[in-house]
Amino acid sequence: MFLLYLCLLQVLTGAQHEPGYCSFYEDCGLNPAVEGALIPPRVPCKDYRKAVNVTGDHYELFKSVCPMLAHGEGETLACCSIRQLTALQSSLTLSKAVLIRCPSCADNFAHIHCATTCSPNQSQILKITKTANITQPTGIVKEAVVGYEAYVSTSFSDASFRSCKNVRIPATGGYAIATMCGRYGATLCTPQRWLDFQGDSSNGLAPLDINFKLLPDGQTAGLPPGAVLFAGTALNCNETTPTGGEACSCQDCEQSCPAVPQPPPLPEPFMIGQLDGVLVICIIVFSCILLLLICYSKGARKVKNTKDQNENEIERKISPKDVTCSDKASLATQEFLGSLFQTWGTIMARYPLIVLPVCLVVVLAFAVGIKDIELTTDPVQLWSAPQSRAMREKAFHDANFDPFYRTNQLILTAPDRPSHYYDSLLFGEQNFSGIISKDLIIELLELQQKIQAIELWSDELNRTASLKDVCYAPLNPDNPSLTDCAVNSLPQYFQNSMDNLNAKANMTELGVTKEVDWRDHFIYCVNSPLSFKDITALGMSCMADYGGPVFPFLAVGGYENEEYTTAEALILTFSLNNYARTDVKFKVAEEWERRFLEIVQEYQKNPNTNFTFAYMAERSLEDEINRTTAEDIPIFMISYAVIFLYIAVALGEYTSWKRILVDSKFLVGLGGILVVGCSVMASMGFYAWIGFPSSLVILQVVPFLVLAVGADNIFIFVLEYQRDMRRPGEKREEQIGRVLGNVAPSMLLCSLSESVCFFLGALSTMPAVRSFALYAALAVLMDFILQMTAFVALLSLDARRQDANRCEIACCVTVKTPHPSKPNQGVLLPLMKKYYAPALLNPVSRVLVMVVFLVIFCACVFLMFHVKVGLNQELAMPSDSYMLDYFAYLYKYFEVGVPTYFITTKGFNFTSEEGINAVCSSVGCDQFSFTQKIRYATEYPEQSYLAIPASSWVDDYIDWLNPGSKCCRIYTAGPNKDEFCPANESNVPENGVLRPSVENFNRFLPDFLSNRPDLQSSRFMAYHTPLVNSQEFTAALEKARELAHNITMTMRNVTGTSQDFEVFPYTVTYVYYEQYLTIVNEGLFNIGVCLLPTFVVCCILLGMDLRSGFLNLLTIVMITVDTVGVMTLWGIDFNAVSLINLVTAVGISVEFVSHLTRSFALSIQPTKVERAKEATANMGSAVFAGVAMTNLPGIVVLALAKAQLIQIFFFRLNLVITLLGMAHGLIFLPVLLSFLGISIMKEEKKKPDAICLYSPIC
Secondary structure (H helix, E strand, O other): OHHHHHHHHHHHHOOOOOOOEEEEEEEEEEOOOOOOOOOOOEEEEEEEEEOEEOOHHHHHHHHHHOHHHOOOOOOOEEOOOHHHHHHHHHHHHHHHHHHOOOHHHHHHHHHHHHHHHHOOOHHHHEEEEEEEEEEOOOOOEEEEEEEEEEEEEHHHHHHHHHHHOOOEEOOOOEEHHHHHOHHHOOOOOOHHHHHHHHOOHHHOOOOOEEEEEEEOOOOOOOOOOOOOOEOOOOOOOOOOOOOOOOOOOOOOOHHHOOOOOOOOOOOOOOEEOOEEHHHHHHHHHHHHHHHHHHHHHHHHHOOOOOEOOOOOEOOOOOOHHHOOHHHHHHHHHHHHHHHHHHHHHHHHHHOHHHHHHHHHHHHHHHHHHHHHOOEEOOHHHHHOOOOOHHHHHHHHHHHHOOOOOEEEEEEEEOOOOOOEEEEEOOOEEEEEOOOOOHHHHHHHHHHHHHHHOOEEEEOOOOEEEEHHHHEOOOOOOOOOOHHHOOEEOHHHHHOOOHHHHHOOEEEEEOOEEEEEOHHHHHHHHHHOOOOOOOOOOOOOOOOOOOOOOOOHHHHEEOOOOOOHHHOOEEEEEEEEOOOOOOOHHHHHHHHHHHHHHHHHHHHHHOOOOOOEEEEEOOOHHHHHHHHHHHHHHHHHHHHHHHHHHHHHHHOOOOOOHHHHHHHOOHHHHHHHHHHHHHHHHHHHHHHHHOOOOEEHHHHHHHHHHHHHHHHHHHHHHHHHHHHOOOOOOOOHHHHHHHHHHHHHHHHHHHHHHHHHHHHHHOOOOOHHHHHHHHHHHHHHHHHHHHHHHHHHHHHHHHHHHHHOOEOOOOOOOEOOOOOOOOOOOOOHHHHHHHHHHHHHOOHHHHHHHHHHHHHHHHHHHHHHOOOOEOOOHHHHOEOOOHHHHHHHHHHHHOOOOOEEEEEEOOOOOOOOHHHHHOOOOOOOOOOOOHHHHHHHHHOOHHHHOEEEOOOOHHHHHHHHHOOOOOOOOEOOOOOOOOOEOOOOOOOOOOOOOOOOOHHHHHHHHHHHHOOOOOOOOEEEEEEEOOOOOHHHHHHHHHHHHHHHHHHHHHHOOOOOOOOOOOEEEEOOOHHHHOHHHHHHHHHHHHHHHHHHHHHHHHHHHOOOOHHHHHHHHHHHHHHHHHHHHHHHHOOOOEOHHHHHHHHHHHHHHHHHHHHHHHHHHOOOOOOHHHHHHHHHHHHHHHHHHHHHHHHHHHHHHHHHOOEHHHHHHHHHHHHHHHHHHHHHHHHHHHHHHHHHOOOOOHHHHHOHHHHHHHOOOO
């Protein structure tokens, strides 16, 4: 009797755990405890019974839903009815939609739920924990199961989890497991947490509550009597499924990945032993040169003395055999040039009142073109050549896709806000930073809504315009409303709704009831941004109001390890369409951005603002560059004024206080400045006439360069005239002509060298360098022409005034004090002749100078190899720019870099199965496909600079077509094969791999994309790692191109692929940083072609004097190399701006060097040392006064500029160039010539009249 009672009790309580028995069976209706589910929450009826033998249609359905439990028709027992199978199929379909990329994962996931729902031993592997009474349509009340406890072995659960944990969602680049693990996301997900989420009815997917109890194999403790662990066979992700499903792809399964060799390490620095290789070579070269110098010095002492025992010069008789062709050519060249310029100068000085108006007319004819000048301010057009690879790729991208959108962004922080802990019912205790607080989110939302409400009158549209007229609206681009505009921010997790942000609800979880609010929703959304419904009782969507997801790295920043609640910054981004500059909406977008900046700046000044933030608009870079240029124009004007004041004072010859106003050269100095100004205006006007654009760099640099060159020539000419004595019977005009004949060849040497140098520099591919070189070349040439004409005429008029003893300002006032009979040598010439030149050229000083300069040169060669290449974008901003704060915030708080697209050109067949497999990354795709290779690169972000793999529309299209998802697209078998099938049908291919035919690929693609795409090109988006300086941006571009080239060569092997097919990377920054891939070679080429004419012209104008030309070139090379070396020490990077300055350095170096080289070559002193002394004293004083002292005052003034570019690349670099040029020209070159200069010309002794023709002191 007792046993009968016990058996009856077991039947009534349903506590039996026996093999072959079910705990529940048949569909009992909807779970009354579940509301707002995504699928109907159908639950089974409690029914302890034997498992049912499934046959017929029942078996066919069972086999399609749970094939792992099917053993053949008539041989299969199960605990689920057809209605249960239909409900299970509906439930599994949603999960398969994200897991079907990996058939073994989808199979394992289905295996778990098939086992608990349909296993013939169901009663042994689960225990019912909760039931509910449900009234059937017939009116009968049945007890339904709404909760149970399932017992699963850890070996099965762990293996199933491993097979699914790396399955990706290509559209987001994230993991599918992140959407199936609730609050934990992909990072913190475990098998237990994964299954707990599947059994949580509050997630909108599970129809009832399931408590999965995971225990090690063989463990019975904690199990009810008779219960066993479910320990089915879980498939590894690299295994095929029993139904023929292929192994998962590498992107979704690490075990499927082939052995990918690790990228080669970065090249080791060049070393010799334990020392830097370049340093060792420099030391060896220096030692060799020093040894040669010592040997040469000893040999020179053995040369026969040129004086007799009474210290008288020994008469040297020259044999005709000693006169070489070079000597004859040199003398002939000097005679011809001297005679030509003497005649020319005499004519110009004789008719000044004709020459000056003619010059003015010519200048005005050229300069009037300035009215049509076109200033290039777009940085892209300024620094990237139109035919460069990056520009061609940008043009291709913009022609086939929309241009990269315009970004307007705020990064907000609240550093004084304390953090707090929140004990979430669902997510446990969470640390919230001070900025993730409700009041600040509301304040951000109010600011966002104020910006969104911007309205402005548009003349272009002839109506009031707003954000919707220019915004980027990805889901409704043709006719967007305000809510269609892509605005990314934290409030978008609440659809910018205050009601959603204030929403609260009570929720019960595991027997605990607590209130959930915005914090629970936020935690869920940052971990599952693609969710349309959170798992809280709030049931709100995570999608933005414009219909797209807000990925957490676009909403918050400054967090670690994806702990988004600890973020230190909020990010607010408005994206606008990037219209062409010729489009009428371009000005509308710029005006909207101007209003955006006004609102943000006004908000920043508000004392009640709780945020500390940085901001930018797309127009900000160009605005700030233009602003600083306008603000620094007065600095340049002051610089020119200081130079003019110096020239006006320094040119005067002051012999008596009474003659100061007579001997001053204020008007001559002003005339020299006007000549420089006219030459620059003529150059700009000419190029404006022919439609060649200019730039702000040209306006800043070219006048400065021409002023340095022009001032030097003016000083040489004027000082030579002041030191000259008029010969008996010689007219004033003849004297001016004779003086010009003496110095003009030297002026021609420098000006022609510089002009040819710059013209050759125009071979550069960089637009800014090319335009600078052309403008500078013509300006230098025009400056020389005007000096030979207008300035000679002006000096002639001034000489008439001075001869008449009339004051300079008050021309009618005369002074009685006569002009001194002796020529005025000024202050510098006597000092240099008496003190400086002898001290510099004594035996000890000469050796010391050579050693010091050789050490400096070798050190700078070493430093040259360590100069940084690039230009950080913040340096383009003025020192007080708000953009500097933005860059600092960007580098500190952003967790990902810029998106980059891998773009395909025409010539690839996406429609063929082989073509699809070569691109996609899901099951059945090639292991080294397009997207797989990008994924492999992301495994080494330090070397590839890629952080997130590329999303692939091909994979999305396959998933869309794949009937493993809920919505069927095409039949894969049967009589209707390849036909479109209703969405409510399911038609799974046997191997889990769907590849449409070419016809169907083209047929259904328009339905997938809403319009027919141009398959002549396609793009795949990945993300770079955060890039913080130009070196990283350049390296990222280089590595992306290497990867794209590798992909290109692989895809060209696909049947039918054109051999001109190409894959290339593109992002908006590439056009700026491409120049740094080649700028070293570009710089060497430009400087090389600039150095060449300095040698050739010097040789030709000195009558094929190769040695002087070589020494001249050597000194200029040393100046250039030393400049680059000092750039390394002073933190000046090598870029297009510094390249322009280095080209300028070559031109200025010519002024420091060539005049003195020519003066030495033409000196008649008996020894090289004496000739070097004479050249240093006579020409060195003019060079010092005309070049060094002209440049330095103006350069020092530039230190006051706000623009960092001017401070670094104009003040610092020009200061370095001037100081090094002065040191080499006035210290090193005289010593070098005293050692290696040419001997005295043989024919000089035979023609004394010729000597005075080209001697600077005759």
